[in-house]
Amino acid sequence: MKECIICKQDAGMFAKKAYNGCVCKACRQYLPMHIDLKSCDADYLIRLVEQAKEKAKIFSNTSSYGTMYLDSVHSMFCFSKNEKNGEPTDLGDIFSIAELKETGIYCADIRNIGTNTNKVVCNVKVKVVTDNVATEYIAAENEPCEFTKKDKMLDVTEPKRLTMFRSLFYQMIDDTRFQILKKLQDIQKLKEMEAESVKKKTASKQDMEWARGVLFLENTECSPEEIKKQQKKLMRMFHPDIHPELGDDYAKKINNAAEILLREK
Structure with a gap:
């Protein structure tokens, strides 16, 4: 009995010769029309048949x-x-x-x-x-x-x-x-949206670090009450009436920092 080099079954009377064996009629229906069987080894033919069967399913x-x-x-x-x-x-x-x-x-x-x-x-x-x-x-x-x-x-x-x-x-x-x-x-x-989201998260993280620095807060898990308390404390310390040389800028920074931290709560 001649064995088909692709399916390993009986090649039958309609078998055709390949490079290192023969191929049965059933397997040949999954091979390209223009293929030269005599120049193709078993591994190559098996791969072609597997690919063709996947496409033929649908x-x-x-x-x-x-x-x-x-x-x-x-x-x-x-x-x-x-x-x-x-x-x-x-x-x-x-x-x-x-x-x-x-x-x-x-x-x-x-x-x-x-x-x-x-x-x-x-x-x-x-x-x-x-x-x-x-x-x-x-x-x-x-x-x-x-x-x-x-x-x-x-x-x-x-x-x-x-x-x-x-x-x-x-x-x-x-x-x-x-x-x-x-x-x-x-x-x-989708990639652009993900990149924008990462960018926003990065910016948000940087803003949070800046805000904690302005308010002199080392604890990253401060409650809203603690943030407001620190805000009031700093506003009293650096009020423009007490430190006119700082002007309104530092007071604005304190309020902005508190707003950023409270927004994330």
């Missing part, structure tokens, strides 16, 4: 075009050559919009396949670039295009269904990036 198709499926609820998309009950069954190429760095859906290989220039088709390709992947998928082959003849030339228009699907996909990208940006702004705002 992926749910909301719209599709050829081999491309969108999940607008979870901001994800994938490519699968097969489906069952409207859901993709090849789950190795699932991407989240958040990891997407560059993309594009476009017509390629536009060609005439009719004997009398009566049919023009194209292949619809999708470019996907992330930190780990930079590849191109074929979403649909031989898609009929609308066209008109002009001076022995063909003016070709892409399939309308493609235009609508691309609009859905790009809108999903815009919505997701807006949500990400809003989250980042909320986080930044």
